[in-house]
Amino acid sequence: MFHRIAATLVSGLALAAPVAAQDVTVSHGYSTFGELKYGPDEPFSYVNVDAPKGGEISLHALGNYDSFNPYTRNGNVATGTGVLWENLFVSAADDPYAVYCYLCETIEYPEDLSYIAVNLRGGIRFTDGTPMTAEDLKFTVDLFLEQGLPEFRNVFERYYESVEVTGDNQVTFTFTEEAPLRDRPGLVGFWNPFSKAWFEENDARIDRTTLDVFLGTGPYVVGDYDVGRSVTYTRTPDWWGADLPLNRGRHNFDSIRYEYFGDSSAALQAFFAGEYTVRVETSSKEWATAYDVPPVERGDVVREVLPDGNITTAQGFVFNLKRDKWQDARVRDAVAMMFNFEWSNETLFYGLYSRPVSFWGGSDLAAEGVPGAGELEVLEPLVEQGLLDASILTDEARMPAVGDPARNQPDRRTRRAALRMMNEAGWETGADGMLRNADGETLEVVIIQFSPTFDRVVNPYVENLRSIGIDARLERIDRAQYIERRRSGDWDMTNHSPGQEFEPGAGLKQWFHSDTAEDSSRNLMALADPGIDALVDEVIAAQDLETLTQRTRALDRALRAYGFWVPQWGNSEHWVAYWDQYRHPAETPPLAVGVIDWWWYDAEAADALKASGAL
Incomplete structure (x- = not known):
């Protein structure tokens, strides 16, 4: 529910209910079919809650980039920008029909889902240290309904009757009758709030390319970058969500780096040379023929086939x-x-x-x-x-x-x-x-x-x-x-x-x-x-x-x-190769491989690779 809308965002406070009084449910999440798998603030079962923090993970991208704005079709956005912002809801990689409060603490809704009130967590901060407020959330919704992609606005703007701040930490989404019932929680949960003050100070827009990074609440910020060659995302200092139970075992790397290459052959050779350290292989030819090289033979590079339980990509x-x-x-x-x-x-x-x-x-x-x-x-x-x-x-x-x-x-x-x-x-x-x-x-x-x-x-x-x-x-x-x-x-x-x-x-x-x-x-x-x-x-x-x-x-x-x-063709497995300094849980969930989400850095193994001269 949450994924499909996002491809391509305190109980007791007064509610702006648009209908006659109904029983109101207060919950930490919503499941369309069946019960929620996880309780309030319960860590996901597929992560290692004791995973150490630290180290760098590096991957590759092809081509180039000229923007950090993924919300416009103009320009070429840098790979990996998703770590900069956070959504109201989060999905579990083993619970396909459910969404869970993340930036919110609870949601409140009547049986007919005519509205959903979002009660935001206290203490959420943007990466510059300023607090995120209900006004920022409303501003973000209004921004996308004004400047978002035409294909988005043409479909979704008709579903919102109003989006209003109804309390110090509460925003109420009221839906039109046209809004599909099953989609209403998703129409709330995919929003990732931006800073209203930052947008106004910088005269920023989401419908044009820019290397100015929209201020968000995410676990990472843009660090060093060389346009078209590389970009590094570094851990947000004093990140508001570091101690949140939902984040236990997640966001474990101090930095995430992407190296850009003009073609896939050069990228593969750079991986074996250690210029980046994790490769999710997408070429059957390379997977079948190109890994008979010394780093693999020595065991310095690990190859793994991990299951993919997602719906097959209709390439x-x-x-x-x-x-x-x-x-x-x-x-x-x-x-x-x-x-x-x-x-x-x-x-x-x-x-x-x-x-x-x-x-x-x-x-x-x-x-x-x-x-x-x-x-x-x-x-x-x-x-x-x-x-x-x-x-x-x-x-x-x-x-x-x-x-x-x-x-x-x-x-x-x-x-x-x-x-x-x-x-x-x-x-x-x-x-x-x-x-x-x-x-x-x-x-x-x-x-x-x-x-x-x-x-x-x-x-x-x-x-x-x-x-x-x-x-x-x-x-x-x-x-x-x-x-x-x-x-x-x-x-x-x-x-x-x-x-x-x-x-x-x-x-x-x-x-x-x-x-x-x-x-x-x-x-x-x-x-x-x-x-x-x-x-x-x-x-x-x-x-x-x-x-x-x-x-x-x-x-x-x-x-x-x-x-x-x-x-054309497809694959029901993940082919992953990595320098032997990373670890992941033995059991992987069906709906994601989680390389930058819940893998972690093994400092001792990394030191051994360096001591041997492999890296």
Whole structure:
């Protein structure tokens, strides 16, 4: 609940209740389904509450940065800024349906959730030592509703009737009837308060790039940085939350450093040279072939495979649906069929990946086979209204074409099927072997990428497309151009990962709804379909877990049938390599790896590495 709204924020005080008197619940958290796992101020069970504080952890990033503001699509934000600010609520990595008070001590709400009053903790301070107040929280909400991303405002501003300071340490969020019931706690908990005084003194805005760091309450502040090369976050002196039970075993490093590199190959070699000390590997090729090096053989570098219990990231190519060429589903389907995952996995990925087939892969929210009774209940009315094709009632959930692992080029049957669909859509093969429409134009497909790592995957795909007469090419550009062209819509296909949560809600509108199709970093493909819109609304309105499950399966089925997504590859594990000076609990929670959150520095092991000359 909390995660999905945040991708992409004293009992007894008077309440500004907008409805007739109801029984009011006072609690340290909220769980949509079931009971809260943790009591008030109880440390999370998966951390080491006795973990020592100290040392540095260092990681890498690719490209460059020119801003510390992650709340605008302009510029390129530095990696790791999340440690600078804190939210009202916090989520546990082993409790997917719950949120817990963090900057607040308790929340108060009636049964109908028409409002939620937040009772802030006493003693919260910004990193400059000034107190955080209820006025700062209200200021922050108003700031985002005025200057936040259009895709955010278009969805969320309609949900708040008012946000008012109702006591010395209390802010009351009153919701409109349009605000989805399940989302209301999340609509409160994701806010991370900024200092009103700091913003006014510095004439700051959240809708433009800046290297001025917005004053927050977080455990770290920006330390040394060299724009585009490195950035270090250092522990906040006299941090207000250091002794909070919820923080026991967390935020253990004195500093967190990110080193920037122009490409992944240089970054890997720098890791083995000790220029940074922890690497979360994302390349199957590197994981399979590149770690046969002396630091690993000596045991100075540890390699671990840790479980990942999250919903599978739906990584894939997406089509730019703003372009006329992609309006015909047959054309999209033909292009999608030419990507041979099985060959890529066998030849390029060393058999380490699986192919995502659902937007909720690895969970019971994923559609499978033909729709059951629960899905039909929501799908049939939309078919009757002409919003969905009748085939969705009887067809099995769409699965990607299966290729030959022994050769890249799809077999004749797949090629013939793709060409038949192109011909039916009005594209005919010319004398030069290229497909052309009635105006004599070729089907140009420009796939934009910024990382050379993708060349070995995209180029074989381009070859397959060209083999049936599609005028495809890879256009690799620098990161700044990549960001700008995606923002401006100057592309045909690009990478995207529409990652979802166990409790989908209002955040779905930012991913798949017509409301955000015009300008969105999430609805990047510009999906605008009334049938999909209706299903998104049905999922948002679901009030119990069974209804939510059935409606999400129906939405998943419809999204896959639409065909705006060519699934690439995925991984259900975390591949982590680190110099042997870090430790983590033996049992890791399912929903996060926690490298910078609850790992810790082993000073004795670090001294041994230095004494041996390894570091």
